[in-house]
Amino acid sequence: MKKMGYRRTKNILPYFSLLFIAAMFILPLLWVIVASFDSQAQQSLKLPDSFTLSNYSSVLSDPANQRAFMIGLLLSGCQTLIVVFCSALAAYPLSRFKLKGKQKLMLVILFLTSLPITAVMVPVYQLFLMINLQDSIIGTMLFLSASSLPYGIWMMKNFMDNVPVELEESAWIDGASLFTSLRRVVAPLMVPGLFTVCIFTFIGSWGNFFVPFILLQSPDKLPASVTIFQFFGQFGTVQYGQLAAYSMLYMIPTFVLYGIAQRYMSQGFVLSGAAKG
Amino acid sequence: MKLIKKAGLTIATVSLGLSVLSGCSDSAGSDSGKKVITVAYPNWWQKWLQDLEKDYEKENPKVDIKLQPLTANEGGISSKMAMMMKSKKTAPDVVLEDTFMIDADAKAGYLEPLDQKLQKWGDWDKFVDTTKKGITASDGKMYGVPFSTDVQGLWYNKKLLKKAGVTLPYEPKDWQEVMKTAQAVKKSSSNVIPLFLYASKATGESTSMRTFQVLHSGTGAELYDYDSKKWTVNQKAVEDSLGFVQQVFDKKLGESMSQAADGQAAQTLANGLMPDDKVAMVMDGNWVTASWREGGSKPWPKALDTWAFTAFPTQKGQDPKTTSMSGGWAMSVPKNSDEKDLAWKFIQMSTDKEHQLNYTKQTGDMTVRSDVQQEKDYLNQPLGVYKEAGEMLKKTNFRPAVDGYPSVSTLIQETVESVASGKKTPKQATADYINGLKRLVKEKNIEVQ
Amino acid sequence: MDTTAETSMKQKWNTQGKKKSSNKRKWLQALIFLLPSLLLLGIFFAGPIIMTFYFAFTDMSLTGASAQNIQYVGFQNFTNMFQDPSFKTSFMKTMVFLLMSAILGQQVLGFILAMLMREKNATVRRITGTAVIAGWVTPEIICAFAFVTFFSDNGTLNHLLNIFNFGPVSWLYTFPMAAVVIANIWHGTAYSMMMFQAALDGVPKEIHEAAMVDGAGRWQRLWRITIPSIKNTISTNLVVITLGTLGVFSLIYTMTGGGPANSTSTMPVFMYKQAFVNYQLGYGTAISLILLLIGITFSLLYIKFLKTDQE
Structure with a gap:
């Protein structure tokens, strides 16, 4: 009997731990959800006296917010496309060609992956002043792309190493050029890898407040990650209800993108490329 | 060496290309030939600025006021202002700054001295003298018009x-x-x-x-x-x-x-x-x-x-x-502004008796004008402590x-x-x-x- | 890294000629593919890094007289830095933050999660997986706001503790470092979890079964089989999240602003304050340079890891 009981707890324990951890991970979001429906929301967690959508409607109806969200989507979206495109291109020769010194280049890329971007923001700001890119959305987009590119290339190369080369070779025999074989044969097999790079880049960029805050000056060019501070007033007053509603809306794109990408990042393949050295 | 030169050249060409590209897409189209005055300010003054915009555009139909509210945490706003004023491309025409920034920004060459304009302005006598200290930089020149103070x-x-x-x-x-x-x-x-x-x-x-x-x-x-x-x-x-x-x-x-x-x-x-x-x-x-x-x-x-x-x-x-x-806040004209005269007109209007009275009514802040100090409308505002505050202002100090x-x-x-x-x-x-x-x-x- | 695919590639390219010029030609061909990336990295990454080395030795500032003419000041920024007690604090805080949130927190929790989730009921897997990934998918700024309210005096955590007759505790004041560490673990664990899940899926079942037949216990199997066979992932993950954590700024700055009394002032926060709150851009850059050097040290470590992996 005793042994049976032990075994049962042994079997239940992992389930219990998993669900406990899950609960712990959900808790911090609780306030955001509850407060977003409370027009009188304060910093403390409490059920709203009356359920209201007024926070959402006032956030959504403000044209400045609409613009900030569009700019945010444009900034992060284009950045993601640039990174996916450039890193796929760059990863191809790095994975397929037999090049002398290739290993060194890979090491340099790894090295770049590791640099904290925060550290170079002052010089980047100066550089942008010098080449007159300051306050330019495109410039900011390009900088953001460059900053997430090394990691993108690195992941993409590992994904590509996993795509069998025989398929390409048969395409070459059929007379396809390098580019055609890349587009027709490698790309479709790379879809999960592309999506993984995609989601990593987008998540990293969407929540980034620092880079656009430093590089963009005109308030009407700022993305949603910066304008979120509008709910903080002169003497430390915060409109918590609207802040929470704004946060909820702000989380949608990353959650949706993850939902879509997850389907393509098939089981067992999730990040296997990224995990490899 | 050759390689570095080449790389440098490439970088230069590309960056040139990029800046042209961004220049095209970013330049605000000045529609219908109106002159544009941009005003940068912390976002908590949104309502007051919107009122000013309306009044100014009514008086000056050929000018378009563009409001640039700044949202950031404390500290962020003044560094943001400095970054905007630093470049001709992003410099606003009017900035609303905490007066403790004025000397630094004047030394950095971001602000235009206003002494000549102030001398010619009849209203200037009406400003409480202590508040003028706040906008005088260490070179003795005045770089702004105060619009709010506190004790x-x-x-x-x-x-x-x-x-x-x-x-x-x-x-x-x-x-x-x-x-x-x-x-x-x-x-x-x-x-x-x-x-x-x-x-x-x-x-x-x-x-x-x-x-x-x-x-x-x-x-x-x-x-x-x-x-x-x-x-x-x-x-x-x-x-x-x-x-x-x-x-x-x-x-x-x-x-x-x-x-x-x-x-x-x-x-x-x-x-x-x-x-x-x-x-x-x-x-x-x-x-x-x-x-x-x-x-x-x-x-x-x-x-x-x-x-x-x-x-x-x-x-x-x-x-x-x-x-x-x-402390206090003042309106200033950045050196990089390209519409300094219109900017000055905007400041004059914003700090005249009528608008200053409106401002204090809206915000509950103290006025900087002696003529507004006498106004019943000002002194009798609900929840005002202007009498006490007015006395304190006489003995006040500045940072x-x-x-x-x-x-x-x-x-x-x-x-x-x-x-x-x-x-x-x-x-x-x-x-x-x-x-x-x-x-x-x-x-x-x-x-x- | 040498897969069979690469070996066959090798043969293919090798048969095309072993002359030196062929390597050059291949590089040229590769350059077409690499060009967009190289341009972006050259301008926006290498450029600023080189500039860091210059500005760190100047008195450049955002406003004030030295905004107009920048002067070379030698090592003054560095001597100031090493005399500044806040710098030492920030270095220590950075290391504590790294160790607790990245190395211990995310890595270990991620591994435990991945282990626990193996071969478990699909529903439980999905619930837990989604909850953990929600933390990762939530943008950094929102993370910060969520945790500020979570830890606030009347916040969710104190409400919960109240049920057990405990508290309330002013978390952000009493345990500020723990608060930001927990927030960062919440935000980052999903990444490690996914890495380990993928790696564990790759461990062949047969080895486990063979070990079980040999009578190896749970822990023995974990130490002798599971961990060695995902060694690559562990080392890679370790360094990737370490370096990611080194640069964490928005989260900490929004949650505590580096306070109270510098107790959460990690180097990025310290750098930001000097550069953009105190307007001393030159000094801020000097701090950046140190941060970069720490990053470089870690990446050298990283590269060493990889080299041993390939042997």
Whole structure:
């Protein structure tokens, strides 16, 4: 009997731990959800006296917010496309060609992956002043792309190493050029890898407040990650209800993108490329 | 070498291409040939600026006012302004700045001196003289037109002080009396903060100005000597000021350190502690009532039945008996503005009698114009303490208008916090303050007394 | 890294000629593919890094007289930095933050999660997986706001503790470092979890079964089989999240602003304050340079890991 009981707890324990951890991970979001429906929301967690959508409607109806969200989507979206495109291109020769010194280049890329971007923001700001890119959305987009590119290339190369080369070779025999074989044969097999790079880049960029805050000056060019501070007033007053509603809306794109990408990042393949050295 | 040259060339070409591209897509199309005036300001003045925009565009149909509200955390706004003014491409035509930034921004070459324009402007005589100090930089030139000012003093809860046996109206003669009152409150009411001081880095400039500099100015010492152009450290004065802070926290007369370390302390005070009678005295600005006005964060029309505002005494009651610190905000024209005359017209309109009166009504701030000070509409506003504040303005002090001030202010905040938290004695903290100053402004610019 | 695919590639390219010029030609061909990336990295990454080395030795500032003419000041920024007690604090805080949130927190929790989730009921897997990934998918700024309210005096955590008659505790004041560490673990664990899940899926079942037959216990199997066979992932993950954590700024700055009393002032926060709150851009850059050097040290470590992996 005793042994049976032990075994049962042994079997239940992992389930219990998993669900406990899950609960712990959900808790911090609780306030955001509850407060977003409370027009009188304060910093403390409490059920709203009356359920209201007024926070959402006032956030959504403000044209400045609409613009900030569009700019945010444009900034992060284009950045993601640039990174996916450039890193796929760059990863191809790095994975397929037999090049002398290739290993060194890979090491340099790894090295770049590791640099904290925060550290170079002052010089980047100066550089942008010098080449007159300051306050330019495109410039900011390009900088953001460059900053997430090394990691993108690195992941993409590992994904590509996993795509069998025989398929390409048969395409070459059929007379396809390098580019055609890349587009027709490698790309479709790379879809999960592309999506993984995609989601990593987008998540990293969407929540980034620092880079656009430093590089963009005109308030009407700022993305949603910066304008979120509008709910903080002169003497430390915060409109918590609207802040929470704004946060909820702000989380949608990353959650949706993850939902879509997850389907393509098939089981067992999730990040296997990224995990490899 | 060749390779580097080539790479350099490529970078240059590409960046040129990029800048052209961005230039095209970003340039604001000036539709219908209207001139555009951009105004950059902290977003809490949104409503006032929108009113000004309407009025200005009505008078000047050929000008389009473009509002640029800045949203950022404290500190962020002034660095943002500096970054905008730095480049011709992003410089606004009018900026609304905290006056303590004026000297630094003038030295950096960001601002246009306005002396000639001010001399020709009839209204300029109407501005209270003390407020003109705030917009005068260390080169003696004036770089802005003030539109708002404030004074710091002591808010007290009539109910709680009465309970502690204090005669009202309360007019403390010296620091010791304030301390005694706090102790009396501690005895007579439990669960009440006898004296709230901003005392942490989290409360930023408030800690530096509303606590430390009000105290320090009451010793008669100065933080900066404009004649010798040096930062002065009167060790006794600094130690005494910090000693006051230490006593308050050491004797548990102040708020808990976790309350002090809350960046939202001002809001907690106005929305909770003060209305709930949880605090007896607060060293703060005249604008505290703004939160209690209609449409404020905690409407409380009868607040002044409970709370009153009095001047903070000098250390030993020496002349001029009471002291205060003033800040303020001003409108300036950046050097990189390309519509300086129109910008000047905008500033003139915004600070004329009518608009200044509107401004104070909307915000509850103090006026900078002597003619508005006389207006019944101004003096009789609900929840106003303008009479008391007006008196304090006559004896007020300003923060050093020099470009090292922002970083010195941060140092002061650290110093005050280290004492309030009990980590350092006033003596140790003063020594650290001097060392910190040496690091920030170089030893040759300091005079220790 | 040498897969069979690469070996066959090798043969293919090798048969095309072993002359030196062929390597050059291949590089040229590769350059077409690499060009967009190289341009972006050259301008926006290498450029600023080189500039860092210059600005760190100047008194450049955002406003004030030295905004107009920048002067070379030698090592003054560095001597100031090493005399500044706040710098030492920030270095220590950075290391504590790294160790607690990245190395211990994310890595270990991620591994435990991945282990626990193996071969478990699909529903439980999905619930837990989604909850953990929600933390990762939530943008950094929102993370910060969520945790500020979570830890606030009347926040969710104190409400919960109240049920057990405990508290309330002013978390952000009493345990600020723990608060930001927990927030960062919440935000980052999903990444490690996914890495380990993928790696564990790759461990062949047969080895486990063989070990079980040999009578190896749970822990023995974990130490002798599971961990060695995912060694690659562990080392890679370790360094990737370490370096990611080194640069964390928005989260900490929004939650605590580096306070109270510098107790959460990591190097990025310290750098930001000097550069953009105190307007001393030159000094801020000097701090950046140190941060970069720490990053470089870690990446050298990283590269060493990889080299041993390939042997």
